[in-house]
Amino acid sequence: MSDTVPRPTLEAVAARAGVSRATVSRVVNGGDGVREPLVERVRQAVEELGYVPNQAARSLVTKRHDAVAVVIAEPETRVFADPFFALQLRGISKELTAHDNQLVLLLTEGRDDHTRVARYLAGGHVDGALVFSLHVDDPLPELIQGAGVPTVFGGRPGWGDGTRDVVYVDSDNRGGARAAVRHLVGLGRTRVAHITGPLDQTSAADRLQGYRDVMGDADPRLVVESDFTPGGGERAMRELLDRCPEVDAVFAANDLTASGVLRVLRERGRRVPEDVAVVGFDDMVPVAEQSDPPLTTVRQDIEEMGRIMTRLLLRSLDRRNTGGAAPDPVRPAPSGEVLPTTLVRRASA
Amino acid sequence: MSDTVPRPTLEAVAARAGVSRATVSRVVNGGDGVREPLVERVRQAVEELGYVPNQAARSLVTKRHDAVAVVIAEPETRVFADPFFALQLRGISKELTAHDNQLVLLLTEGRDDHTRVARYLAGGHVDGALVFSLHVDDPLPELIQGAGVPTVFGGRPGWGDGTRDVVYVDSDNRGGARAAVRHLVGLGRTRVAHITGPLDQTSAADRLQGYRDVMGDADPRLVVESDFTPGGGERAMRELLDRCPEVDAVFAANDLTASGVLRVLRERGRRVPEDVAVVGFDDMVPVAEQSDPPLTTVRQDIEEMGRIMTRLLLRSLDRRNTGGAAPDPVRPAPSGEVLPTTLVRRASA
DNA sequence: GTGAAAGCGCTAACAA
């Protein structure tokens, strides 16, 4: 923590190399149109002085920041108990890094933070935003759109019913749920229950929808709302067993929920999958593989989802800069990209 | 994703309010020394125009960014399987937000990323850095110190043995481990084993040290190196049982490891805690409380650790700006802050 | 191909 040594400027490098600032700038930015011997001299001066461009000065003129904000609305602790978020971030980070962009993380703990985030985005610190909008009634997305920053959403937003051009990436929650339930039905199970996630999140709602696609309006006692946590899964499973002891299969809205389900089943002496078959969702490998028995589940590639979101955003930023002002006349913007899910069979069903 | 409307500048606001740019600037930055009526007029103009200051321009002159980088060296996927990182991040984010600072996340996947990170830090994008240096031989810390950015480390760095003034925050791993082992010994256990973490991380090494503090150089067969994962815990436990079937207690280096240990114990028909008592470390509530039986473990307040690191960093940044050039003559810098750990008793020991 | 010069939007002396 010694005192900051003033960093050398373009000026200094120019002086040392005996050229003008403009030339140094050119070399630093790729060196096109500068003759070789000069390039060499400048490079050397940069090296010797340890010159690093000042990004603030650069942004001031270029209006680019090579930075993207990741906004995570985290009203509940849950987001953190779940590796989901970490995996997304990793995918995003990789892709961003590959394109020399920085990741600015904006975590929000509640409504108070919303305006702060909106102000930040409007402040032109970043070129775009990746937003994880967890809940249906979240006002954040609206605020963000208001900030006028190109944005890609993670997960289908619960509002804006296709009217505005919202770009999002999501997993095929509904299709995955259908596959899970069909698998259970294919096993000959007739009393297939579903323990849902929080239904104000589209992912949970979509999975329920998928369940209904296959089961129709089966016995309503077979659907219990829960919250994507192991503890919630336990509570829901107890309730389910009380309500409807003859249940012979459970589709849990995610693997964490399923782990709670398995625990209760074990405690109540029901064998899995003989007495009750269980399928999860996510394929969080540490959870699904380590559970007892290992969990049959629906895999979604979360990291890839982060990557695709990022790619989508960067592409649209690029368009913007390459004067691609003319939006595709056919389709103003790709609305949503839905990634496939696959059923992974293990021992639980 | 409509086309960007050029944001209004100070100039525009000044014109609208009928004052000078300087006055607007003053109002925007707190409004000290500006008479009330003017303040009001300026506020109004800001409001009407939707003015938001351009941070790049501001940073260019103030040399402050109100942003802090969080560097996470993540050579292994493990970091993500573990809520540890998320909790830290959350503590950091809260504290940063409270002080109007932004969080720039730098994830590194390997050596290649190191220079990138160093360049970024040297580039003067951020005022300081919070670094999680996971491994003993990691070259990253050196690079970062070279970048001349004030830095606080999370976890005691494995190098720089007090010679340089390294600021870090850590949990009392050694003391916590001692407490855990003493607890087991107090239970009357005589063959207390330890399954370690990766010993190139100081946290793991310190916990082993704490174990040795109590057990001395007990039967070396009782110490098995592992990797902080449930799978690793399983493997280590199997090995342990083979090597030394009479083991009657296990101190696992973290809760994830302990969960693997419990699984193997169950599979081998050993009762916990009757036959083998088990203690973990971390008190990751979802893991420790949900395990079967619930885990006795050493609690460390991870979120608080993130908060304290941040506070430490911000304070030192402040000093720097309040012309506090003169370092404390007595102690050049607080070297390390070690947070206490506490034993949490549940059913496993 | 290279340099000179004009700003990007803001803050901070300094004057008034």
Add this chain to the structure above:
DNA sequence: TTGTTAGCGCTTTCAC
């Protein structure tokens, strides 16, 4: 108290 002015370090026309 308020306004004027001079840059912060960089990119980018525009001449040469």
